[in-house]
Amino acid sequence: xxxxxxxxxxxxxxxxxxxxxxxxxxxxxxxxxxxxxxxxxxxxxxxxxxxxxxxxxxxxxxxxxxxxxxxxxxxxxxxxxxxxxxxxxxxxxxxxxxxxxxxxxxxxxxxxxxxxxxxxxxxxxxxxxxxxxxxxxxxxxxxxxxxxxxxxxxxxxxxxxxxxxxxxxxxxxxxxxxxxxxxxxxxxxxxxxxxxxxxxxxxxxxxxxxxxxxxxxxxxxxxxxxxxxxxxxxxxxxxxxxxxxxxxxxxxxxxxxxxxxxxxxxxxxxxxxxxxxxxxxxxxxxxxxxxxxxxxxxxxxxxxxxxxxxxxxxxxxxxxxxxxxxxxxxxxxxxxxxxxxxxxxxxxxxxxxxxxxxxxxxxxxxxxxxxxxxxxxxxxxxxxxxxxxxxxxxxxxxxxxxxxxxxxxxxxxxxxxxxxxxxxxxxxxxxxxxxxxxxxxxxxxxxxxxxxxxxxxxxxxxxxxxxxxxxxxxxxxxxxxxxxxxxxxxxxxxxxxxxxxxxxxxxxxxxxxxxxxxxxxxxxxx
Amino acid sequence: xxxxxxxxxxxxxxxxxxxxxxxxxxxxxxxxxxxxxxxxxxxxxxxxxxxxxxxxxxxxxxxxxxxxxxxxxxxxxxxxxxxxxxxxxxxxxxxxxxxxxxxxxxxxxxxxxxxxxxxxxxxxxxxxxxxxxxxxxxxxxxxxxxxxxxxxxxxxxxxxxxxxxxxxxxxxxxxxxxxxxxxxxxxxx
Ligand SMILES: Cc1cc2nc3c(=O)[nH]c(=O)nc-3n(C[C@H](O)[C@H](O)[C@H](O)COP(=O)(O)OP(=O)(O)OC[C@H]3O[C@@H](n4cnc5c(N)ncnc54)[C@H](O)[C@@H]3O)c2cc1C
Numbered sequence: 001x002x003x004x005x006x007x008x009x010x011x012x013x014x015x016x017x018x019x020x021x022x023x024x025x026x027x028x029x030x031x032x033x034x035x036x037x038x039x040x041x042x043x044x045x046x047x048x049x050x051x052x053x054x055x056x057x058x059x060x061x062x063x064x065x066x067x068x069x070x071x072x073x074x075x076x077x078x079x080x081x082x083x084x085x086x087x088x089x090x091x092x093x094x095x096x097x098x099x100x101x102x103x104x105x106x107x108x109x110x111x112x113x114x115x116x117x118x119x120x121x122x123x124x125x126x127x128x129x130x131x132x133x134x135x136x137x138x139x140x141x142x143x144x145x146x147x148x149x150x151x152x153x154x155x156x157x158x159x160x161x162x163x164x165x166x167x168x169x170x171x172x173x174x175x176x177x178x179x180x181x182x183x184x185x186x187x188x189x190x191x192x193x194x195x196x197x198x199x200x201x202x203x204x205x206x207x208x209x210x211x212x213x214x215x216x217x218x219x220x221x222x223x224x225x226x227x228x229x230x231x232x233x234x235x236x237x238x239x240x241x242x243x244x245x246x247x248x249x250x251x252x253x254x255x256x257x258x259x260x261x262x263x264x265x266x267x268x269x270x271x272x273x274x275x276x277x278x279x280x281x282x283x284x285x286x287x288x289x290x291x292x293x294x295x296x297x298x299x300x301x302x303x304x305x306x307x308x309x310x311x312x313x314x315x316x317x318x319x320x321x322x323x324x325x326x327x328x329x330x331x332x333x334x335x336x337x338x339x340x341x342x343x344x345x346x347x348x349x350x351x352x353x354x355x356x357x358x359x360x361x362x363x364x365x366x367x368x369x370x371x372x373x374x375x376x377x378x379x380x381x382x383x384x385x386x387x388x389x390x391x392x393x394x395x396x397x398x399x400x401x402x403x404x405x406x407x408x409x410x411x412x413x414x415x416x417x418x419x420x421x422x423x424x425x426x427x428x429x430x431x432x433x434x435x436x437x438x439x440x441x442x443x444x445x446x447x448x449x450x451x452x453x454x455x456x457x458x459x460x461x462x463x464x465x466x467x468x469x470x471x472x473x474x475x476x477x478x479x480x481x482x483x484x485x486x487x488x489x490x491x492x493x494x495x496x497x498x499x500x501x502x503x504x505x506x507x508x509x510x511x512x513x514x515x516x517x518x519x520x521x522x523x524x525x526x
Numbered sequence: 527x528x529x530x531x532x533x534x535x536x537x538x539x540x541x542x543x544x545x546x547x548x549x550x551x552x553x554x555x556x557x558x559x560x561x562x563x564x565x566x567x568x569x570x571x572x573x574x575x576x577x578x579x580x581x582x583x584x585x586x587x588x589x590x591x592x593x594x595x596x597x598x599x600x601x602x603x604x605x606x607x608x609x610x611x612x613x614x615x616x617x618x619x620x621x622x623x624x625x626x627x628x629x630x631x632x633x634x635x636x637x638x639x640x641x642x643x644x645x646x647x648x649x650x651x652x653x654x655x656x657x658x659x660x661x662x663x664x665x666x667x668x669x670x671x672x673x674x675x676x677x678x679x680x681x682x683x684x685x686x687x688x689x690x691x692x693x694x695x696x697x698x699x700x701x702x703x704x705x706x707x708x709x710x711x712x713x714x715x
Contacts, residue, residue: 038714049710052691053564057609058708059685062617077711102714299665358684359663359677364591364656447665 006032006224007521009246009261011231011276014105016490017267018209018217019148019507023514024265025222029521032259033223034248036230036268037101040108049074067096069455078102078109085404088412095413096454097271103227104210105269106457107503112200112207113325113349114154115500116145116165120328120344121387124496128335128343131390134495135467135476138165144508152207154504156198164195164327164500172196179307179320179352179380182439190431191329197349198325226259228252230406234264234280234486242485243282249406263485263517263526267510270491271396274462275411277488278398283463283480289473290397292390292461293415294497297450302348302384302429304356305441310378320378321353328387328499330428342420344389346428347499350382360445380441382432386424386450387499388417390461394453415453425450458502463492478513485526489513566691571608575615575622580629582645584610587632588683590652604690606683613686621678628675635672 008024010017013035024031051058051073060073068079080099089095100106120127122134122141142165149168156169176184176194184194200207217223228251235258237244245260266273274290277283310320330345331337356379361371399412429448436443466472469481478493480486489510491502520526573581585607594600601607614625629644632655636644640651647655658673659680667674687693694706 040714045712045714046709047712048707050691050694051689051706051708052694054710056613057686057689059613059682062613062621074708074710077713359681362660362662364659364680365593365653369595445663449665 003258003260005245005260005262006030007261008032008263008265008517009034009259010265010267011246012036012105012266012268012272012490013103013209013214013225013227014100014267014269014490015107015110015209015213015503016269016506016510017265018104018107018213019510020265020267020487020489020514021217021223022151022213023511024518025217025220027515027518027522028220029222029518031217031223032261033225034229034231034246034259035103035225035227036251037103037105037227038251039103039225039227067094067452067454068098069096069451070098070457075109083405085410086402087410088399088402089414093414093416094452095415096452097411097413097459098454098457099269099272103214103225104208107208108206108210110208110457110503111501112152112202113501114149114152114156114167114198114200114504116167117141117498117500117502117505118163118165120163120332121496121498121500124344128331130335130343132464132466132471132495135465135472140476141505141508141512144512145504148504148507148511151212152200152504152507153202154198154200155196157196159193159195161193161195161327163332167198167504169198170201172198174322175318176324177318177321177352179310180322180324182441183324183326183350183380183435186438187326187329187435190435191332192326192435193329194324194326196325197323229257230408231268231276232256232279232406232408234266234276234282236280236282236483241483243483249408251406254406263487263521265514265517266486266488267490270459270462271411273488273490273492274396275398275408277463278396279409283473283482283486285482286470286473288392288464288471290462291392291395292464292495293394293396293413293453293459294388294390294461294494295453295458296456296497296499296501297384297386297388297417297421297425297453298456299384299386299425299429299447299450301357301360301381301445302425302447303350303380303382303433303436303443304360304445305380305436305443306356306375306378307352307380308378308440308442310353312374313376315353315377320380323349323351325349326382326432329431330424340427342423342427344387344420344424345499346384346386346424348382348384348428348432350380352380353377354379354381356381356444380436384425384428384432384448384450385456385499385501386421386428388453388497389420390464390496391418394461396462413454417450417453421450458491458497460491460494460497460502463488464495465493466495477516478509479516487513487517564691566605571605571612573608573611575611576626576629579633579643579645580626581607581611583629583633583636583643584625584679586645586647586652587629587679588687590649590656591680591683592687599687599690599693599696601683601687604687604692606686606690609686609690610682613682624671624675624678627671628679631672631675 007029010033065071125133158166229248232247326348328345394415465474588601592601
């Protein structure tokens with residue numbers, strides 16, 4: 001049987017690949033989606049178990065997933081096995097690369113925080129002179145955010161903030177508790193605003209590519225979904241210089257195959273996409289493929305406090321509870337405001353009404369138990385999420401000395417945070433602690449040391465877009481400058497990171513790129 | 527056998543010859559349920575990682591860090607020290623060293639100040655020796671071994687206790703909902 005040639009081959013079925021499939025199939029393009037992981041039946045794959053029945057009482061098998069701080073003994077099997085698909089870094093420069101390989105990708109597990117980027121990110125260079133602007137602005141992407149948000153059913157409260165544009169929200173009208181209002185009041189003089197965490201509701205249980213995007217794409221009759229196939233190399237027609245398909249390895253049997261397509265859309269997640277292109281030795285006339293690796297630095301429990309009035313079980317109704325989000329508040333009026341030793345800024349999300357972990361109380365035995373009982377339900381804790389600068393030195397490249405279990409060369413990471421991030425962390429955490437003290441909270445712990453790069457699971461950059469083919473890999477439509485029928489539609493295309501969780505932006509970019517692709521395809525311009 | 531029937535049965539059977547002797551059995555749901563018991567319910571754990579002296583000190587440390595409330599479940603009832611012996615036997619070398627050196631340092635300190643092993647100190651004496659735990663916890667591990675070890679032990683003993691069968695039985699007794707339940711991901715084929 002002659003092998004079918006598809007209009008578009010999409011690598012990866014996560015939020016980015018799912019959005020591309022959703023958009024392209026509705027435009028009538030015949031798509032094939034190649035996904036490295038299996039189609040997991042959630043009913044069969046999971047079961048409720050008491051923690052004491054696990055062999056390691058919840059600690060997990062020591063050393064199994066050394067880079068995945070999010071892993072525990074319950075969820076260890078959901079992450080990519082680091083021995084199956086390893087990566088390398090210098091011992092003193094760890095990078096936490098957290099991966100999921102299954103249909104739907106990480107969108108099966110994400111925390112669903114759903115924000116837009118603003119022109120503080122898209123036009124960051126205009127604001128503070130550092131790095132590059134994106135070739136697009138919020139106005140260009142806004143119509144696509146407007147369509148993605150209703151698919152994911154993003155809940156939120158409109159605030160009219162320039163640094164966190166409002167979206168098409170399922171209105172979150174829940175009142176803020178007093179604890180949250182206290183943070184908002186005392187944060188005002190520091191330029192802080194407190195809003196609701198904007199979150200994808202999906203169908204209530206799940207907001208993923210798996211249930212919101214792929215079913216609609218398949219329903220068009222235009223999508224062939226092929227799980228358990230690992231992309232090895234994108235193939236190029238040496239006569240035309242265009243890509244013409246993909247070499248794949250079937251996961252179980254390790255059979256090697258080739259799939260033909262007129263256009264290739266890479267959506268294997270930020271760093272897997274870049275790895276695939278580096279291994280394919282394509283689209284890198286600029287030399288910046290793999291460069292400008294960014295994310296958001298994270299500091300969990302950056303400030304931990306107690307609300308004194310709520311201690312000893314005295315919390316009245318509405319005194320405490322719920323969560324808040326503090327968008328970037330530094331350097332909004334000027335690139336680098338007086339007294340700031342850094343550019344750009346940091347955001348926080350915080351939760352109220354929990355009980356701080358025992359480690360934050362310098363006690364043990366009965367004394368510790370008494371302190372924990374008194375603190376029950378009176379805790380407030382914040383996670384810092386800081387903007388990491390796009391720096392040429394932060395990079396991934398192919399490590400030819402190591403291959404994964406499929407024989408595909410792995411990535412080597414060179415990435416560390418700079419003074420800008422470290423100063424930002426120090427100042428932002430100190431500021432929030434001050435705000436909470438002014439709000440009357442009892443601050444019991446602060447930490448301004450970021451977790452290792454990658455921890456946020458928001459890896460971005462390495463295949464950035466731009467107007468100049470000499471300094472960027474993709475154009476403003478996520479299309480390769482070098483190869484017209486190659487698109488990369490995930491977080492690798494970001495030019496700046498921002499403080500906002502990236503998935504809504506990834507989806508909006510994937511939708512915009514796919515519509516552009518479909519138009520060009522229809523006009524035979526690709 | 528008719529040619530067509532032969533092909534049908536040949537297709538249904540696995541090709542490997544040695545599998546042919548295996549009975550296929552009923553579906554799981556049709557099997558009678560059998561009562562079973564976990565190993566801990568019938569056997570005593572034999573410590574293997576720590577020396578007898580180190581283990582005795584760890585057991586005392588666990589008891590001081592997380593004593594059981596009156597009639598309730600604490601580290602001794604939850605066999606936290608026994609569990610940690612098992613966990614440490616499989617841990618990375620750095621963690622193993624922290625515990626081995628930490629316990630030796632704690633014992634040395636007990637001998638210096640109380641003229642006995644930590645295993646036999648009174649509660650008052652133990653509390654005096656655990657003073658490094660008064661230092662606030664920091665994300666970056668403290669430079670001095672004793673504080674680093676005690677902070678790690680405090681967290682581990684707590685988790686080993688709270689996540690034990692014994693502790694959860696105690697928690698569940700007073701409520702209708704079973705404690706300590708989580709959604710477990712099975713291995714993905
Ligand atoms: C626990 C957790 C919490 C998170 N919380 C948030 C949040 O609150 N808000 C937010 O915005 N973001 C969050 N994220 C990040 C978010 O999940 C990602 O930004 C987003 O899902 C990325 O989508 P993607 O399609 O680019 O990548 P992925 O979801 O990783 O999908 C890529 C797919 O490509 C496949 N693939 C990879 N390599 C190959 C190959 N060689 N061949 C074939 N297929 C391949 C993978 O198997 C995968 O299915 C979170 C992530 C996690 C894990």
